[in-house]
Amino acid sequence: MIKVSVLYENTEGKKFDKAYYFSKHIPMVKQKLGAACKRVDVDQGLSGAQPGSKPAFVAMAHMLFDSVDAFQKAFGPHADTVMGDIPNYTDIQPVIQLSEVKM
Amino acid sequence: MIKVSVLYENTEGKKFDKAYYFSKHIPMVKQKLGAACKRVDVDQGLSGAQPGSKPAFVAMAHMLFDSVDAFQKAFGPHADTVMGDIPNYTDIQPVIQLSEVKM
Numbered sequence: 001m002i003k004v005s006v007l008y009e010n011t012e013g014k015k016f017d018k019a020y021y022f023s024k025h026i027p028m029v030k031q032k033l034g035a036a037c038k039r040v041d042v043d044q045g046l047s048g049a050q051p052g053s054k055p056a057f058v059a060m061a062h063m064l065f066d067s068v069d070a071f072q073k074a075f076g077p078h079a080d081t082v083m084g085d086i087p088n089y090t091d092i093q094p095v096i097q098l099s100e101v102k103m
Numbered sequence: 104m105i106k107v108s109v110l111y112e113n114t115e116g117k118k119f120d121k122a123y124y125f126s127k128h129i130p131m132v133k134q135k136l137g138a139a140c141k142r143v144d145v146d147q148g149l150s151g152a153q154p155g156s157k158p159a160f161v162a163m164a165h166m167l168f169d170s171v172d173a174f175q176k177a178f179g180p181h182a183d184t185v186m187g188d189i190p191n192y193t194d195i196q197p198v199i200q201l202s203e204v205k206m
Contacts, residue, residue, distance in 0.1 A: 043106050043202035056198045095159045099146035
């Protein structure tokens with residue numbers, strides 16, 4: 001199992017429209033990825049380790065797939081649509097990472 | 104539900120003993136947190152968005168709790184033990200974030 005993580009760094013002076021992200025972008029991505037995407041976790045940053053401190057990331061999404069190949073086959077045809085929607089809610093350049101799920 | 108994420112940035116010249124982390128540190132943390140920790144996800148970085156590129160994080164752990172209070176009550180008594188184990192596998196200073204689980 002692999003995980004595709006998309007992390008939005010909490011950067012001073014950048015915008016992030018949470019309402020659009022949670023209610024429009026994520027549902028659209030889930031619909032485009034279809035059954036190949038086994039799970040989607042979406043988080044909104046609260047704080048750092050200390051209560052009241054600034055979170056490092058304003059939001060994170062983690063999507064599970066059976067393999068890198070399964071992700072690429074599901075995402076490839078919709079990459080332009082998904083990436084093209086990002087400016088509708090943020091001007092933060094997301095950090096994208098593929099990971100192996102260890103547990 | 105809240106998520107505590109611990110992210111280890113993939114930093115040039117830093118060590119990260121994956122065997123120790125996966126087989127000693129994470130099981131110890133799970134044991135210390137007990138039933139308050141509802142789920143633990145642990146990932147090992149594979150790549151960035153492009154195959155073969157360097158992942159931003161060498162490893163990430165995500166732990167779910169019912170509330171910030173539940174996390175603090177479970178983690179507080181073991182904070183010194185858990186944080187004190189970090190030098191046994193890495194000299195990377197982890198990024199720690201608390202998030203609200205949105206979906």
